[in-house]
Amino acid sequence: MLANYLPFFIGYDSDIEIDSCDLAFDSLINNCCNSGTVSVSGLKASESGRKIAVNIGEDISEASVYQIVLSHNKYTLTVGADEGVLRPSEDLTFTPCGATEDVTYLANQYLYYIIQDGDISFSGSWQGRSHIEFTLPEVLSLNGPLQSFTVDE
Numbered sequence: 001m002l003a004n005y006l007p008f009f010i011g012y013d014s015d016i017e018i019d020s021c022d023l024a025f026d027s028l029i030n031n032c033c034n035s036g037t038v039s040v041s042g043l044k045a046s047e048s049g050r051k052i053a054v055n056i057g058e059d060i061s062e063a064s065v066y067q068i069v070l071s072h073n074k075y076t077l078t079v080g081a082d083e084g085v086l087r088p089s090e091d092l093t094f095t096p097c098g099a100t101e102d103v104t105y106l107a108n109q110y111l112y113y114i115i116q117d118g119d120i121s122f123s124g125s126w127q128g129r130s131h132i133e134f135t136l137p138e139v140l141s142l143n144g145p146l147q148s149f150t151v152d153e
Contacts, residue, residue, distance in 0.1 A: 044152045045123040047115065053092060054111040054130050056144065060087060061108040065133035068113055072122045072151075078131070079113055086112040123153040 043050065054068055066087055067080040079085050092105040092112070111130060120126070130144035 043120070043149070046118075046121050048117045048119070050115045052111075052113045052115065052128075053105060054128075054144070055105045056109050056111065056130055056132060059108050060111075060132055061089075062134060063087070063132050064135040064139075065131070066111055067131040068111055068128065069131050070120065070126060070128045072120075072124060072126045075122060077119055079119070084113060084116075088112050120151055123151050125149075126151055 052068060060066055065080060066085060067078050068085055070077045070079075081087075087108060088110065089107050091107050092110060093102050095102050126149050127146045128149065129146050132142045132144075134140045134142075
């Protein structure tokens, strides 16, 4: 089912735009228990310049912290605004690998990041999720569900 793998997607670098057939899976903060595994086509260890778009599914324009968390065994990479994660104010439309219809991530509801040298330096099984915080009268911290993907050598 397409909805089970759309909201987390890795593509290639070119402004805020995504190419298909790389990696897509859920990381919705309002869907805590929908985890799963999908295949990835062509993501390699030590590769840089690829893009990650994480659909949060909620308006995060007022979030005080917004991060993408990727982990492999005991290694965890957490990237946020200081490392270049964006919270775009424009819609992102693309056709996921294997799909026949476009998907649109709505403005202020997704995160966007370009993988840097050394970010993903191991092959094998990885997990990814979103981490969002809002500073209200108190801090509200929300994590998307962990999702699995494979990185090739």
